[in-house]
Amino acid sequence: MTDVDFDHHSPDYAENWRAINEDLRSTCPVAHSGAHGGLWVVSRYDDVAAVAHDDATFSSYQELPDGSRNGATIPASALRQVPIEMDPPEFFAYRRLLTPWFSPGAAKQWRPYLREVTTFCVDRVIETGKADLIGDIAAPVPAILTLKLLGLPVEDWRPFSDAVHAMIHTVPGTPGNEAAMTAMFTLIGQITETIARRRAEPADDLLSHLVRAEIDGRLLSDERILEMVTLVIFGGIDTTTNLIGSALEWLDRNPAERTRLRERPELIAPAGEEFLRYFSPVQVLARTATRDCEVGGQPIKAGERLLLSWASANFDEAVFDRPEEVVLDRFPNRHQSFGLGIHRCLGSNLARAEFAVVLEEVLRRLPDYAIDASGARHYPTIGIGNGWITLPATFTPAAPEGSEALA
Template sequence: MPVTDGAISEFDHHSEEFFDHRHEEWMRQRRCPVAHNPHYGGFWVVSGYDEVAAVSRDGATFTSKYEESSPDGIEYLGIMGIPRMPGVPPALIAEVEGPTHAALRRLLNPFMLPSAVAGYQPFIEQCATWFLDQMISEGRMDVVKDFANPVPAILTMKMVGLPCESWSYYAEVFHSMNAHGAGSEQAAHARSLMDAMIAELLRVAAERRVEPKEDILSRLVALEIEDGRRLRDDELIGVLWNLIGGGLDTTTSLTSLTLHHLDVRPELRQKLIDDPDLLVPATEEFLRFTSVNETLTRTVTADIELGGQQLERGDFVLLSWLSANFDEKVFDRPEEVVLDRSPNPHLAFGVGPHRCIGMHIARAMFVAMMREVLTRIPDYRVDREATRFYRGNPELAGVVTMPIDFTPGPTVGVERPF
């Protein structure tokens, strides 16, 4: 792994300093879009838009596979960070390749395509209205815990086929784990809840084997993969872990960070209130600007040149969607939110064979939640003193807690949707 002069990146992506100055750091990195970082055993940092897109499109050379000890002598890192977060199941959609990955995508597509999302639309809107109804007469709420967290959590429960009433339990596990970073007390607490969560998932799976329903879990327990065999329990947990983790906290972060930005830039909020159609292009712009899934990882399967550097089989790669989405070669004034930015080829959902399968659902949930806030509590003000952002998680950005005040309004009175 010879590194050309200057292609060295010094940052420690788990440090507070990196976290606080990461936009400046990524800007510096983009001058050398593929560079080697010596921390954590050494890895390549890919920060330019073209290079990030090239890596993620070439899933054969830059694999997402996770396999601790493989017969071919490589350690396959998977996608979940350098170093990998200990004690969590592998994400067995994002971290598998080949026929099993294709079979899982085929199984999930009917639940994820725009036609399916159109079917969920009334439920999503009803959830958004109902949760705001619970708080609107108060004039104050924690917009993360009371609104942006439950709506995506309940939809995910419903799609997968889990009891919707258990949403807060699943949401707590993922929110605590994502919000505070691998070594924190909160992440350890979240991991301690996992055994009970896994037992509950397997209990519901056993019910679906006996009595299938129209949900993802029923299809998963019946799925035949290689050699016509069914998924083992540990594989089933890995798939569900990926699906629930993907569905739960990501759209929550997108919505919370957007609401925060619209508090800092009230003139943008006013534009969205005056012209509700603007929310469609603005959704893409907030996806780009917030880039909530900031980084993920890959393993190199064959020697290859990338961005003037020679990468070798077995090397690890840190991909920055965040940096790609701020690449000034592709986006004019990237540090600014331009509500009607066009074109907007952002990589917030990734690109290539592992592109986010939940992207249409994420957009629909975000739009529904934003419409609800902008029409019913348009004068909300963020309590910035009390707001806490995720810290120490290089993969995911988000907001732990964000109290808002607003003029109390009437309830709509929709039925409880779950």
């Protein structure tokens, strides 16, 4: 077996991920890399789908005899997240507890609040004629909605957002990543205190639902609730910011398409799907083989790690016509950006609502925004999340629309 030179956490991958994936698909679609203790990169659409749908053969969570674990990321995170890192049959009860909070109906009900939050964010910058499209708009909107949904204080959005973004775009084991972890652990301390308060005095939020919920007649432990809350925070905060940021940056470089989107708002929904495909905000996630098996004809041994590349599958020429092109109204668009199978993204309805509202508002209120490319900074490494740290922009100043402080 010859190893390929592949590391999703390397700066080279961040810069050249589309070319690297294309090369893998055409030369070695199930390729072994020595990175992070060894992993198989699965890069073709059908192979990724087959693994994601076979949760008996490919596990999302294993505890190992040496005390370490194999979870949904490579390398494993210090924080377990549930139910993304859990297998059937246990998995179903936890997923069921969350499902009603993320249904299409629930996402629809959040739209007026999303509009209010977006108006608030745009109001704070619109008179100045300049903004960081990430720090002022694309980061706060998803973070505020996520905290509101959980029942955590929305005014704390920035420390949550900063810690999650930093954890995603720094390489595990580096000082930057450890600093982000420390910040995250402080926030987790705050969440633990809120769990205790909600046990005493429940409110009408997801945290209160979880402290009252029972599985097999027993209340959930604080630890289990934290694992679920951590997933909603990581799932809710970085991913959608990355989608919105990548879309705004692309529309800056493609002004005719920006005009088309502004004039035909019915294109915003299909454009969201295309940006999901083209940028794959969550690029890869992992599984572990539970038995000796084959993927795409390649023998895999029990215990070996697999990296499912949604990002590569989304460019598979066998499925997508002209995959290198952004086609705002691409149809059909069976991208894998929300995953497939039992772990398919629970937050997809919310993510789509957030994307649509923010795009509508930015195109309506900052129609001539121009990004200062020299100040724009992409994530230096991608690892899991593909996004922007900062997108400084200028635009014609205008009047605020009168949003009050956040509630």
